Amino acid sequence: MSKFQSVEFFKKKKNEYSLLPFRFERLDDQRRVLTNLAGEYLVINEGELKAFVNHALEEQSDAYINLRAKHFLIDEKSEMAKELLEIKLRTKYSNLSEFTALHMFVVTLRCEHSCPYCQVSRQSDDKLKFDMTEEIADKAIDFALRSPARAIKIEFQGGEPLLNFPIIQYVVEEANRRKNDKNVSYVIATNLALIDKNILKYCKEKSIQISTSLDGPEDLHNNNRPRPGKNSYEKAISGIKMVREYLGVDAVSALMTTTRSSLNRVKEIIDEYLDQDMEGIFLRPLSPYGFALKTKSFKAYGVEEWNKFYEQGLEYIIELNKKGVEFKEYYTATILAKMFTSQDPGYVDLMSPAGIGISAIIYNYDGVVYPSDESRMLAEMGDHSFRLGNVLTNSYEEIFLNEALLGPIEESFAYSVPMCNECAFEDYCGADPVFHHGVHKDFVARKPESQFCNRNMTIFMYLINRMESDQFVKELFMKWGQPHA
Ligand code: SF4
Numbered sequence: 001m002s003k004f005q006s007v008e009f010f011k012k013k014k015n016e017y018s019l020l021p022f023r024f025e026r027l028d029d030q031r032r033v034l035t036n037l038a039g040e041y042l043v044i045n046e047g048e049l050k051a052f053v054n055h056a057l058e059e060q061s062d063a064y065i066n067l068r069a070k071h072f073l074i075d076e077k078s079e080m081a082k083e084l085l086e087i088k089l090r091t092k093y094s095n096l097s098e099f100t101a102l103h104m105f106v107v108t109l110r111c112e113h114s115c116p117y118c119q120v121s122r123q124s125d126d127k128l129k130f131d132m133t134e135e136i137a138d139k140a141i142d143f144a145l146r147s148p149a150r151a152i153k154i155e156f157q158g159g160e161p162l163l164n165f166p167i168i169q170y171v172v173e174e175a176n177r178r179k180n181d182k183n184v185s186y187v188i189a190t191n192l193a194l195i196d197k198n199i200l201k202y203c204k205e206k207s208i209q210i211s212t213s214l215d216g217p218e219d220l221h222n223n224n225r226p227r228p229g230k231n232s233y234e235k236a237i238s239g240i241k242m243v244r245e246y247l248g249v250d251a252v253s254a255l256m257t258t259t260r261s262s263l264n265r266v267k268e269i270i271d272e273y274l275d276q277d278m279e280g281i282f283l284r285p286l287s288p289y290g291f292a293l294k295t296k297s298f299k300a301y302g303v304e305e306w307n308k309f310y311e312q313g314l315e316y317i318i319e320l321n322k323k324g325v326e327f328k329e330y331y332t333a334t335i336l337a338k339m340f341t342s343q344d345p346g347y348v349d350l351m352s353p354a355g356i357g358i359s360a361i362i363y364n365y366d367g368v369v370y371p372s373d374e375s376r377m378l379a380e381m382g383d384h385s386f387r388l389g390n391v392l393t394n395s396y397e398e399i400f401l402n403e404a405l406l407g408p409i410e411e412s413f414a415y416s417v418p419m420c421n422e423c424a425f426e427d428y429c430g431a432d433p434v435f436h437h438g439v440h441k442d443f444v445a446r447k448p449e450s451q452f453c454n455r456n457m458t459i460f461m462y463l464i465n466r467m468e469s470d471q472f473v474k475e476l477f478m479k480w481g482q483p484h485a
Contacts, residue, residue: 017055017068017075020085024049025424025461033464038088039338039427040070043468091342096353101346102360103144104155104373105171107132108164109365113191113227117257117286131164132365139391140363141175144184146396151183155211157362157373162194172206187211192239193227200246210243212236214254214276216262216269224259240276254278258285258309260300266313270320270327280328283313285455287374288438303451307458318466321476328480335463336481338428343483348372350430350456352414356386357405367391369399374434385437408433408443419447425460429453 022036032049035041044052048063052073057064059075067073071088074081095101109130111118132140144152154175156168168188175184186208195210203210214236215221221233243252254273256262262269266283273281285306313329320327337345348355356371363369367390370376375386386408389399399405412431414420420429433443435452447453467474 017057017059017064017073019053019073020071020081022072023422023424023426027461027465027468031468033424034067034072035424035427036071036085037427038071038085038342039092040072041339041424041464042066042070042072043464088342092344095344095346096358098149099358100147100361101149101151102153102155103140103147104157104360104362105132105137105140106157106159106362106364106376107137107161107167107171109159110163111159111191112163112193113160113225113232115225117224117259130159130365132167132363134167134170136363136365136367136391137167137171138174139367141171141178143361143363143369143391143396143399145175145178145180145182150181151185153185153187156186156188158189160191160194161188162190162199165199169202172208176206185209190239191225191227191232191236192243193232193235195239195242197242197246200242203243203251204246208247210247210252212239212252212254213256214240214272214278215256215259216265216272220261220265220269223261224257237276249277255282256284257287258283258306263301263305263309266309267316270313270316274320274325274327279326280330280333281313281317282330283310284331287377288435303454307455310459311462314462318473318476322472332459332463332477333480335428335459336477337483339463340478340481341483347430349432349435350428352412352420352426352429352431353409354412354431354433356409356434357388357400358409363391369394371405372434374438378434378438383437386434408437411443412436417444417447419453423447423457425457428460429456 020036022034024032024034027033027043030045031043032046033041033043034049044063044067048057048061051057052063052067057067064073068075068078068081071081071085144154154171156171158164161168172186186206187210188203188208189211192210192212202208213225215224218233221236222230225232227235240252240254254276256269270281286300314332317327317329334345334347334350337343338350344351346355346359348359351359356375360372361369362371362373362376364376368379369388369391370379370386371388372386378385379387386404388394388402388404409431412433414426414429414431417431420426423429432452436445436450437443439445439451440449463477467477
């Protein structure tokens with residue numbers, strides 16, 4: 001069946017229903033998954049699909065009723081169908097006018113860890129010239145507060161940001177003083193090795209949240225995240241306990257990175273998160289930037305190996321939920337939110353138009369602005385394609401209207417990219433021009449060669465297959481897809 005038909009073909013025929021725009025993909029020999037502009041999906045069989053497009057579907061059939069309910073067809077009973085579709089579409093893109101929500105301040109490049117996969121081209125902890133100054137922080141605060149977004153988050157990053165805690169305090173004080181009616185929240189992304197009571201008292205006073213890294217059980221974490229004393233795990237675990245004691249159980253979240261040593265240990269990694277009373281885990285592949293690229297550790301495993309790791313992890317999490325243990329996987333939950341709601345969760349990698357600059361922006365220690373953390377890493381590797389300017393010398397308009405930002409966003413818009421424009425999963429996917437430029441030196445790349453495409457396409461198919469084959473999984477996933485579930 002061809003995906004392209006003449007306009008006449010879609011006009012009302014004998015059964016008096018019209019088709020609304022949709023795309024489809026083979027799920028297996030019999031079943032096809034249909035998706036539409038509002039992100040709705042529906043699985044029907046090949047025969048039903050043929051009847052549907054030939055205007056021969058019986059009005060009383062389940063397929064007809066479901067297709068109407070999910071905005072794949074309209075008939076005289078479809079009250080407000082087009083308006084509903086429009087509202088859903090507008091809601092989905094509403095974050096475009098509410099830019100930029102996340103402002104990352106790299107307050108220092110110094111770090112006392114030396115993680116081989118580190119996305120940050122860290123400096124040893126005595127090089128003060130890699131610290132952000134008050135002058136640069138001041139300008140970056142101006143930029144952050146000029147964002148049209150009513151609520152913004154300032155995230156302190158490094159290196160290890162606690163090595164330059166005075167500038168964190170300076171930014172918090174100044175931003176709070178100058179914010180007017182903007183809602184500003186704060187988070188420190190730290191390895192927790194340097195956390196102490198004074199820092200935590202300040203965090204409590206200013207409602208600052210903590211995000212940290214936890215790669216799994218002790219030996220794996222220590223191996224992945226070396227530091228003097230070889231005790232990064234001990235530091236992270238005692239740090240998590242301290243944060244909870246001072247700031248509350250929900251004040252700390254953790255991120256893991258999957259190295260080759262993690263690949264056959266997904267259950268142990270998830271068990272570690274359960275032991276630490278985390279509500280879920282973000283199964284995250286290595287990023288092809290920074291030290292990961294320098295040390296070739298990105299090449300240490302292929303996308304197929306990662307897909308297997310992810311599926312094993314998700315199956316284990318489903319099994320836990322079946323036994324009554326509530327636990328979720330956050331990347332999956334982000335995709336499910338795109339499938340089951342009209343809200344875009346705003347996760348930079350899964351946005352189209354790309355989330356760079358729109359969802360997040362990063363101010364480096366020296367004032368240089370990049371549209372994402374990953375594009376800063378590319379610059380550290382010598383690729384300055386995404387350098388937007390410097391807060392000391394450029395205006396807000398010069399930075400946000402820079403061709404280095406608008407060009408990649410326009411070029412990579414998945415709706416107009418070859419292959420993606422026909423892909424049934426385009427609505428759940430993202431553009432990620434930084435990843436593609438990092439790996440292929442092209443904002444778009446050829447999708448059959450793209451690990452990004454392979455990984456996401458596999459996940460979309462897998463999630464839909466799982467939901468269609470197990471009612472428990474469908475209900476669980478629908479819950480994960482709801483905001484704040
Ligand atoms: S990257 Fe791949 S999965 Fe994503 S929309 Fe494009 S073709 Fe589809």
